Amino acid sequence: MTDIEKYLFDLQGFLVVEDVLSEADCDLAIDKIKSRMKPMEKTPNGYDSNGTWHSAANLWEAGDPFLKLIDHPKVLDVLSEIIAPQLRCESSYSFVRYKDCPVFEMHGGNRGGRVNFRYDARNGQIFTGLTVISYNLQDVGPADGGFSCIPGSHKADFQLTPEERQDLFAFNGPLVQTIAAPRGAAVIFTETLAHGAGSWQREDQPRYGLFYKYNDRAAIYHEQGSRRPSDAALAMMTDAQKCYFNTAWQAFGPDGRNRNDVPEFGRDPSAS
Numbered sequence: 001m002t003d004i005e006k007y008l009f010d011l012q013g014f015l016v017v018e019d020v021l022s023e024a025d026c027d028l029a030i031d032k033i034k035s036r037m038k039p040m041e042k043t044p045n046g047y048d049s050n051g052t053w054h055s056a057a058n059l060w061e062a063g064d065p066f067l068k069l070i071d072h073p074k075v076l077d078v079l080s081e082i083i084a085p086q087l088r089c090e091s092s093y094s095f096v097r098y099k100d101c102p103v104f105e106m107h108g109g110n111r112g113g114r115v116n117f118r119y120d121a122r123n124g125q126i127f128t129g130l131t132v133i134s135y136n137l138q139d140v141g142p143a144d145g146g147f148s149c150i151p152g153s154h155k156a157d158f159q160l161t162p163e164e165r166q167d168l169f170a171f172n173g174p175l176v177q178t179i180a181a182p183r184g185a186a187v188i189f190t191e192t193l194a195h196g197a198g199s200w201q202r203e204d205q206p207r208y209g210l211f212y213k214y215n216d217r218a219a220i221y222h223e224q225g226s227r228r229p230s231d232a233a234l235a236m237m238t239d240a241q242k243c244y245f246n247t248a249w250q251a252f253g254p255d256g257r258n259r260n261d262v263p264e265f266g267r268d269p270s271a272s
């Protein structure tokens with residue numbers, strides 16, 4: 001991570017890293033998402049989706065490019081600096097949203113949220129918890145809708161009431177910005193940042209959102225039973241990739257291990 005990237009991440013709570021996925025990777029990801037996605041009845045905020053929201057979960061089951069994104073060097077470079085040297089991958093999923101879909105309401109925006117929703121920077125080191133990579137599989141322009149946030153809100157020390165947030169956190173309000181980024185880019189943001197997604201506005205194609213969530217190897221946010229890769233998916237991974245799905249612990253691990261660097265799931269039983 002360069003000094004400029006650290007400066008920008010600390011200032012904004014997100015960073016755009018371009019050229020992570022190639023054109024071919026984006027095409028392949030979209031094809032695989034299309035074949036796996038299912039319509040959602042309700043959006044995450046409980047709005048009727050009316051056919052405008054679809055989702056696909058556990059994408060590493062579909063092989064590449066989803067597998068190689070687990071430990072892509074360009075994003076690991078950032079994640080290992082802002083979260084911890086050792087990481088867990090909590091989930092990989094897609095939301096596909098069509099023109100005029102209901103918004104994904106803004107959430108986050110206060111750094112007092114303990115282990116998963118923390119943010120601090122001291123002595124040149126960033127400390128945050130649950131972090132999201134939103135991959136752009138298409139070019140996204142400023143008027144398209146999609147990923148939106150309040151830059152800098154990851155440092156907010158004060159809590160607002162839901163009523164106070166209503167106007168300040170509105171998508172057409174004074175603070176929320178839509179983040180434009182080219183196809184193949186990774187938009188990396190701390191969950192502590194106030195963020196959400198505006199209604200998608202393009203007629204010609206839906207937004208194929210692709211999300212990966214990471215945490216410190218010793219922390220956990222989502223229930224993992226339904227999110228851990230299947231044996232078939234684990235069998236396609238390198239040992240280093242399998243370790244991203246280990247249970248959360250820091251020391252005194254299984255088999256007397258003190259480092260969380262041996263796969264706990266999908267391990268070849270004959271390996272020592």
Ligand SMILES: O=C(O)CCC(=O)C(=O)O
Pocket residue numbers: 095104132134146147148195196197209211
């Ligand atoms: O759809 C988006 O771009 C926002 C995703 C989001 O809010 C989240 O992952 O928490």
